[in-house]
Amino acid sequence: MLSHMVIVGGGQAGGQAVETLRRRGHLGPVTLIGDEGLLPYQRPPLSKKFLAGTLARDRLLIRHAEYYAEHSIEMSLGFAATRIDRERQRVEIADGSHVDYDQLLLATGSSARLIKVPGAELAGVHYLRSFADVERLRAELVAGSRCVIVGGGYIGLEAAATCRELQIEVMVLDAADRVMSRVVSPWVSQFYEAEHAKHGVQIRCNAKVSAFVPEAAPKYAGSARVAAVRLDDGSEVRADFVLVAIGVSPNDSLARDAGLACDAGILVDEYCRTSDPRIFAAGDCARHPSIHYGIRVLLESVDNAFEQAQSAALNMMGIATVHDKVPWFWSDQYDLKMIIVGLAQGHDHAVLRGDPATRSFSVCYLKEGELIAVDTVNAAKDQLGARKLIPARARPDPRNLADPAIPLKDC
Ligand SMILES: Cc1cc2nc3c(=O)[nH]c(=O)nc-3n(C[C@H](O)[C@H](O)[C@H](O)COP(=O)(O)OP(=O)(O)OC[C@H]3O[C@@H](n4cnc5c(N)ncnc54)[C@H](O)[C@@H]3O)c2cc1C
Known part of the structure; x- marks a missing residue:
């Protein structure tokens, strides 16, 4: 059968x-x-x-x-x-x-993880997971409008970059002390914070949202829209619309x-x-x-x-197949391609490879001498090298890793 x-x-x-x-x-x-x-x-x-x-x-x-x-x-x-x-x-x-x-x-x-604060149900508060979410969000994407993005993870930052392309004013609020803190090293976070600042995105870290504030006089009954985001220090940030991207x-x-x-x-x-x-x-x-x-x-x-x-x-189908792959992930923001190979959790040493000022660099993570993950930014060759070395459980010399003149695959 x-x-x-x-x-x-x-x-x-x-x-x-x-x-x-x-x-x-x-x-x-x-x-x-x-x-x-x-x-x-x-x-x-x-x-x-x-x-x-x-x-x-x-x-x-x-x-x-x-x-x-x-x-x-x-x-x-x-x-x-x-x-x-x-x-x-x-x-x-x-x-x-x-x-x-x-x-x-x-x-x-x-x-999309839902935010649980007063005002979360207001019109103008959006999420970004599905095609339908984009259709709803599209009506808000008007040049000159002000968007507050809650969450400085990769989706929040990619959306920030896209909104800037569309001439939308953007502020990113992140509860952590740096953006993408869950997935990349501080070097990479700092680099992306600076790149977003160059493109006119305001980023506020350690910023915890306590409420979304409705407009004072809604145009239509029952259609209260968000007008501001309140932080737990009591300050408010004006918003024409909000994108929640908190995981x-x-x-x-x-x-x-x-x-x-x-x-x-x-x-x-x-x-x-x-x-x-x-x-x-x-x-x-x-x-x-x-x-x-x-x-x-x-x-x-x-x-x-x-x-x-x-x-x-x-x-x-009955064809026994073990799922055992070293994972990789990418994120595109502006003209920057970030590719993360492997999982950095548990690393005991991180090595910066190249100069972030050149807009092409990598961060190598080691655990007890073994290369376990590499974050690459506009560094395609390092990404390919990482895909070879990590599955092979390579134990490269950290001094070689720090020298971008030595191809990663030869480290
Ligand atoms: C905006 C955005 C940008 C991203 N960018 C990147 C990127 O640059 N690089 C990258 O590697 N990853 C990226 N990702 C993540 C990537 O898209 C997901 O990891 C991937 O889609 C996971 O695939 P999936 O099939 O497991 O889940 P999904 O693609 O989420 O598909 C699951 C489907 O199941 C449906 N479903 C759920 N419950 C039921 C049910 N009970 N009955 C019927 N259907 C159901 C859902 O509605 C959905 O259609 C991004 C994700 C988003 C949202």
């Missing part, structure tokens, strides 16, 4: 999984259930070219509609999967229908309600299998054991969604 493969979630991981199933020869039925009502699409352009209005909508799509029809992939779009009945091997959908599965992949991604939370409630093991994400093994052997998970929603680093991780990146979904699809 040919197994029915069902995928819940039509994002990067879901789109990749169905493609892998067909490319690797699965001949049985495949159904993808997505709540967004759109074909699987890429999110990175949502804070970059698509937000700027320079990328057409259909360029977001991972595959065009014809692909799914030609490959007999049943698309159930526009309604969420609401329940997994593990005993009957059935997924229930919000429109009242259901789909029976032999193997199930959860690729439900993550959702994401994994969408694991469907799995949790079905009794699958979860811990801030769906727990999977190295074969992307959950605590139910017929159910797999991949992408932003899955917490997996990183064999290379010896820790459990939940990675929010296209690379991970892509690679893990491929491994999950193969395992669903």
